[in-house]
Amino acid sequence: MRLISFWIAHRLELAAMVERHLFLVAVSTLAAAAIGLPAGVIAAHRPRIGRPLLAVASIAQTIPSLALLGFLLPIPFIGGIGPRIAIVALVLYALLPIVRSTAAGLKSIDPAVIEAGVAMGMTPRQLLWLVELPLALPSIVAGIRIATIVGIGTATIAAAIGAGGLGEYIFRGLSMVDSTVILAGAIPAALLALAADGALTWLERRLSPGRRAWPRTTAIAIGTAAVMAVVVLASVLTPSRSDAIVIGSKNFTEQVVLGELLAQTLERRGIPVTRRLNLGGTFICDRAMLSGDIDMYVEYTGTALTAILKQPVLKDPDVILANLRDAYSRRGLSVLAPLGFNNTFAILVRRGDAEARGLRTIGDLRAMAAEWRPGFGYEFAERADGYAGLSSAYGLRFAGQPRVMELDLVYRALASGQVDVIAGDATSGLINALDLAMLADDRGYFPPYHAVPIVRSAVLLRRPDIGNALAQLAGRISEESMRAMNSAVDVDHRDVAATVREFLSRLQ
Amino acid sequence: MTRTPSTESRDEAAGAPVVAFLGVRHAYDTRVVLDDISLSIARGEALALVGRSGAGKTTLLKLINRLVLPHAGAVLVDGRDTREWDPIELRRRTGYVLQEVGLFPHLTIEDNVTLVPRLEGWPESRRRARALELLDLVGLPPAEFAKRWPRELSGGQRQRVGVARALAVDPPVLLMDEPFGALDPMTRVELRQEFQRIQRHLRQTVVLVTHDMAEAFALGDRVGVLDGGRLIACDTPERIARATDPNVRQFLVTCA
Numbered sequence: 220m221r222l223i224s225f226w227i228a229h230r231l232e233l234a235a236m237v238e239r240h241l242f243l244v245a246v247s248t249l250a251a252a253a254i255g256l257p258a259g260v261i262a263a264h265r266p267r268i269g270r271p272l273l274a275v276a277s278i279a280q281t282i283p284s285l286a287l288l289g290f291l292l293p294i295p296f297i298g299g300i301g302p303r304i305a306i307v308a309l310v311l312y313a314l315l316p317i318v319r320s321t322a323a324g325l326k327s328i329d330p331a332v333i334e335a336g337v338a339m340g341m342t343p344r345q346l347l348w349l350v351e352l353p354l355a356l357p358s359i360v361a362g363i364r365i366a367t368i369v370g371i372g373t374a375t376i377a378a379a380i381g382a383g384g385l386g387e388y389i390f391r392g393l394s395m396v397d398s399t400v401i402l403a404g405a406i407p408a409a410l411l412a413l414a415a416d417g418a419l420t421w422l423e424r425r426l427s428p429g430r431r432a433w434p435r436t437t438a439i440a441i442g443t444a445a446v447m448a449v450v451v452l453a454s455v456l457t458p459s460r461s462d463a464i465v466i467g468s469k470n471f472t473e474q475v476v477l478g479e480l481l482a483q484t485l486e487r488r489g490i491p492v493t494r495r496l497n498l499g500g501t502f503i504c505d506r507a508m509l510s511g512d513i514d515m516y517v518e519y520t521g522t523a524l525t526a527i528l529k530q531p532v533l534k535d536p537d538v539i540l541a542n543l544r545d546a547y548s549r550r551g552l553s554v555l556a557p558l559g560f561n562n563t564f565a566i567l568v569r570r571g572d573a574e575a576r577g578l579r580t581i582g583d584l585r586a587m588a589a590e591w592r593p594g595f596g597y598e599f600a601e602r603a604d605g606y607a608g609l610s611s612a613y614g615l616r617f618a619g620q621p622r623v624m625e626l627d628l629v630y631r632a633l634a635s636g637q638v639d640v641i642a643g644d645a646t647s648g649l650i651n652a653l654d655l656a657m658l659a660d661d662r663g664y665f666p667p668y669h670a671v672p673i674v675r676s677a678v679l680l681r682r683p684d685i686g687n688a689l690a691q692l693a694g695r696i697s698e699e700s701m702r703a704m705n706s707a708v709d710v711d712h713r714d715v716a717a718t719v720r721e722f723l724s725r726l727q
Numbered sequence: 728m729t730r731t732p733s734t735e736s737r738d739e740a741a742g743a744p745v746v747a748f749l750g751v752r753h754a755y756d757t758r759v760v761l762d763d764i765s766l767s768i769a770r771g772e773a774l775a776l777v778g779r780s781g782a783g784k785t786t787l788l789k790l791i792n793r794l795v796l797p798h799a800g801a802v803l804v805d806g807r808d809t810r811e812w813d814p815i816e817l818r819r820r821t822g823y824v825l826q827e828v829g830l831f832p833h834l835t836i837e838d839n840v841t842l843v844p845r846l847e848g849w850p851e852s853r854r855r856a857r858a859l860e861l862l863d864l865v866g867l868p869p870a871e872f873a874k875r876w877p878r879e880l881s882g883g884q885r886q887r888v889g890v891a892r893a894l895a896v897d898p899p900v901l902l903m904d905e906p907f908g909a910l911d912p913m914t915r916v917e918l919r920q921e922f923q924r925i926q927r928h929l930r931q932t933v934v935l936v937t938h939d940m941a942e943a944f945a946l947g948d949r950v951g952v953l954d955g956g957r958l959i960a961c962d963t964p965e966r967i968a969r970a971t972d973p974n975v976r977q978f979l980v981t982c983a
Contacts, residue, residue, distance in 0.1 A: 335829030338792055339843050339892075340818030349842075353833045 221399045222406075229403070229510050237407055239302075240384035243377055244370040244415075247306045251313030252363055258314070259321020259359070260347065269322060276315040284308065284376045305377035312373055313366035320365070324358025325351055357426045364419035371412040375404065385411075391503055391512075397495075400512070463491040464678065464685065467504050467513035470497045473562065473646060476704050477517040479719045480696075481672060481689065487723070488688045501526050508552060514678045515689075519562055519668035523547075523554075525604075532604055536561075536667045543671075553676045555686070556693035557669040560701045564599065564665045565645040565657045566609075569633060573656035580661040581613050584640060588615045594638030596626035604666070605642070612664045630655070646698055648706030670696070695726055743806055745770050745900055745932045746791055750800035753786055760786050762956040764800070770899075773926055773933040774961075775947025777940055777978060782953040784936035788902045791934065792821040804900070819843060822893030822931075826905035828885045830877040830892075836862070837873040840891045847896060861891040864928075866921055883914040890922070894929070903935040907942065919945055940978060944968070952978055 226233055258276075262269030282290070287308050328351060336350045352359075378386030388404025464485060468478030478496040485492050495513050498504055505527050507513045520539045524530050528546050533539050536557075544554045566581050573579075576587065584591070599605040600623045609615065622638055633641045634653040643650070650657060672689050679686045704722060707713040744767035751764040760783040768774050778784050789795045790802045793809045802809045804817060830839050838845075840861050841854040849857070862869040865887040877885060886906060893901055906922075907915045919942060926933060926946075937943050943950045944964045951961040952975055960967060960975045970976060 329827075329829065329832075331825055331827035331829035332831060333829075334794075335823070335825055335831070338794060338818055338821075338823035338825070339846070340815045340821075341846065342815055345846060350831060350833075354831075 222402055225399055225403050232506070232510060233403070233407065236383065236385050236387060236404070237411070239382075240371070240374055240386075240408065240411065243302060243305055243309060243374045243382060243384055244367060247309030247374075248313050248363060248367050248370055250306070251310045251317055251366055254310070255314050255317030255362070255366075256321055256359065259318045259362075260325065260352075262318060262322040263325035273315075273318060273322070276318050279311040280315045282311075284312070284373050285379065287311065288376065288380050302377070302382040304380060305374065305382035309370050309373060309377075313370055316365040316369065317359070317362040320358050320362025321355060324355030324362075327358065328354045357423050360419060360423045360426060364416060364423065367415045367419060368412045371408060371415060375408050387503075387506075391499065391507065397512075463493045464515070464682070465493045465495055465513045467498050467507055467516040468496040469501060469504055469516070470499055472648070472708050473644075473701065473705050474517065475715055476701075476708060476719060477558075477670065479715050480692070480723070481515060481517065483716070483719050483723055484688055484692060485685065488684060490682070490685060490688065508673060508675060509550065511675065515672055515674040517558070517670050518673050519670055520557070521563070521666040521668040523671075523673075525666075532666045534663055534666055536669060539667060540669075540671070547673065548676065551676050553674050553679055555672040555674060555689055557671045558692055558696045559670075559694040560646055560696050560698045561667050561669050562644055562646045562701070563660070563668045564605075565643050565647070565650070566660070567630075567633060567641050567643050567650065567655045567657055568639065569636075570654045570656045572639070573658070578656070578658060580659045581609075581615075581664070582661055583658065584615055585613065587639070588617050590618055591639040592619060592637075593617050593621040594629050594632050594641045595621050595623055596629055596642070597623060598626075599642045609642075609664060612662060646701040646705055648702055648704075648709040651702060651706050652710040670701075744768055744803075745772075745805060746934065747803040747806075748787075748790070748800070749803065751790060751797045751802060752799035753783070753790065753795060753797055759956050761790075761797075764958050766951065766958060766961060768932060768934060770932055771930045773935065773946060773948045774951060775943035775949070776934070776936045776951040776953055777938065777943045778936070778953030779938060783956050784938075784953055785904050787953070788823075788904055788934060788936055791900065791902055792818050792823060819847065819896065820898045820900065822895075822898040822901040824886075824889045824893045824901070824903040824906045826908050828889040830885055830888055832877050834877075835873065836867070836875050836877065836880070836888055837869075839877065839888060840895055842892070843895045857895060861894060862888075864894070864925060865891045867891070883910050883918060886910060886918060887921070890925070894925075894931070897929075897931075899932060901931045901933045903933065905937055906935070908937065908939070915942075922946065954978075 258272055262272050279287075288304065291304050291307055332350065332354070333346070336346045341349065374382075374384050375386035375389055377384050378390050385404040385408045389401050389408075392398065392400030392402070392404065466478050466482050466485075468474040475496045478494065482492045482494055495507075498507060498513070498516075501518075501522055504513070504516050504518070508516065518527075520536065520543060521532070523543050524539055525532055528543070530542065530546075533542070540554065540557070547554050566584070568578060568584075576583075578584065578587075593606075595606055600621060602608075606621060610617070617640075622632070624632065626643070629638075629641045630643055630647065630649040630653055632638045633655065643655075645657065649655070672692070674685065674689070700722065704718050707718045708715055747767040748764045751761060752759065753761040760781075764787065766774075776784055776787065786795060790797055790809070791804065793812060793814045796810060804812065804821075809817065831842070834842065837855075837858045840858045841849075844854045844857055858873060859869040862872055867884060867887055872880075872884070872888075877888070880888065886909075890903075890906065893903075907918050910918065923946060933946075935943075935946055937946075940950075944967075947964060949961060950964050950967045952959050952967070954974055960970060960972060962970075967975065968979065970979075
């Protein structure tokens with residue numbers, strides 16, 4: 220069974236994901252209970268306040284989870300990538316069941332019991348704590364149970380915004396089109412939900428002496444049987460993995476082109492390959508390498524150093540490469556020779572402007588800065604080594620706040636004159652297509668981002684011919700070549716495989 | 728203090744009345760449920776009020792422990808207007824037995840009985856002793872019943888617990904709303920006799936409402952007849968039995 224062996228091979232990662240998943244759900248459900256319980260008490264005692272309260276909670280419940288994350292993303296203090304925003308969203312979802320069941324539990328108490336309490340001379344506070352809340356407790360626990368189960372399901376979406384949890388397998392599986400990986404995340408999530416349901420149902424029953432027990436055992440039995448059936452079906456339907464070399468890539472054009480380049484290079488030597496291109500971001504590719512889901516992909520030296528190894532920025536390409544090789548070898552990965560081009564940040568202006576004003580370097584912008592508007596992608600605007608570092612390194616003071624937008628749009632905004640200077644990628648196909656000029660980084664501000672193939676060391680040991688095949692690519696892809704291939708795919712909508720095939724033919 | 732069969736008027740000088748109604752009127756929205764009620768209840772007296780459903784019997788009880796306030800007139804408890812009483816303090820010294828009993832389902836019989844002592848801050852040992860004493864008094868052997876749950880008891884047993892709970896802090900006044908109404912006739916008669924025994928023993932001031940004339944005659948030193956929100960008679964059972972007022976006689980025929 221592929222699934223079982225996947226779990227065994229990934230047990231540490233799986234444990235970490237389960238832990239993160241439970242953390243997200245526990246924190247958000249507790250927070251929702253802390254808000255929802257008092258709200259439920261108010262809703263039960265003061266219907267005039269309670270009704271709108273319930274309405275708001277109901278509306279929050281109806282927002283689709285991805286849309287809710289989208290709404291929350293740009294809100295200050297709440298928004299941003301990571302677990303915080305996921306917890307906020309989960310709290311919003313957990314509120315309704317908790318508020319509603321608290322209010323329902325309080326309202327369902329026998330009025331004679333309440334009257335007896337009042338007539339005995341209980342203060343409202345005593346009545347609440349000694350009579351109402353204890354009697355509503357089973358109902359409150361039922362609400363928390365529902366909130367927890369919904370939370371365990373919804374938390375899988377949290378992986379979409381980098382909050383982690385079992386959803387990571389689901390998203391990884393979706394982009395790899397590999398149902399085993401999807402199930403590797405979906406089944407533990409389902410089991411967690413069943414376990415939480417069982418535990419909280421038990422608690423609920425303990426808290427309500429004398430109430431008839433639900434046929435829970437039946438429900439759990441059916442649930443478990445369903446999960447088992449899915450596991451068996453999946454392992455039957457999923458084809459077993461051959462010994463082909465698996466090639467991955469990140470999810471943008473240049474990466475897909477480079478993945479195809481590796482694939483075709485190996486295929487020309489008669490080595491069978493499986494393509495898992497367009498996987499996701501840097502971290503997904505790195506994790507897929509470590510877990511053995513893919514055998515190779517192309518990374519950029521600067522990204523590997525800062526984003527993966529979390530080391531400070533370095534400027535010397537040789538020092539970076541030496542550092543990377545050292546650190547990666549300890550992770551069971553090999554860094555091959557750089558392919559040649561450097562996909563660093565590029566400061567771009569319109570070619571017409573560059574020629575008219577004689578702009579060659581970023582430093583030349585100083586004269587223009589006071590009247591020019593810059594435009595950046597989100598990442599460049601946010602990162603310390605982005606806009607902030609650039610303007611202090613070159614002493615640039617632009618006219619106003621930079622306009623921040625989706626990276627693809629930045630190029631078009633420059634071409635259409637909405638902004639006058641942008642930060643883009645040095646190898647973007649749009650540089651040629653939109654007739655833009657790249658200014659030289661004469662002060663060496665941007666760290667190098669040389670493209671290097673990363674291969675699992677075990678694969679290189681087993682198949683020395685792979686190392687030889689890839690060595691042929693070393694230093695053979697210039698910035699111009701990469702830009703041309705990107706442009707062919709992005710601007711001319713050419714087929715990736717055909718573009719790469721042409722390039723490789725010319726290379727030989 | 729004697730159990731005064733106060734045959735004459737509310738001004739009788741058997742000490743100040745514990746409870747006095749002075750021209751009390753109460754209405755729910757526009758429906759008048761009590762009108763011009765004047766009545767006084769002496770210390771140690773058992774007053775039984777009869778009337779049909781909706782005659783305002785329960786409202787009359789709730790006026791005494793300030794669960795409702797009069798719209799006109801005044802209700803005095805120990806000579807003080809209920810409007811001036813702190814409701815919590817007033818209710819702690821007024822035992823209340825509901826028809827539906829209203830035992831707390833999440834508490835054991837012992838904890839139900841000693842809830843008011845607990846609110847009053849009695850120490851644990853004293854509460855325990857009191858629970859045993861009370862359960863004995865209402866005929867429920869503590870060894871058997873103290874640790875049981877309300878749902879495990881029969882209707883009659885629950886009603887006994889309700890009485891024990893109302894008596895817990897030995898309140899000067901005990902209000903009983905159809906306490907035996909929901910029980911089968913055998914249990915009702917048995918409990919009634921039990922209650923007579925308790926009442927003779929404790930000499931509490933009791934106000935009891937019922938729709939059962941026989942019950943009123945059996946338990947009341949005086950019997951009051953409520954009809955259409957008015958108190959049409961209030962006297963000893965013997966005199967009520969010999970009443971000539973056709974409205975009162977009608978009650979004797981239909982209810983007894």
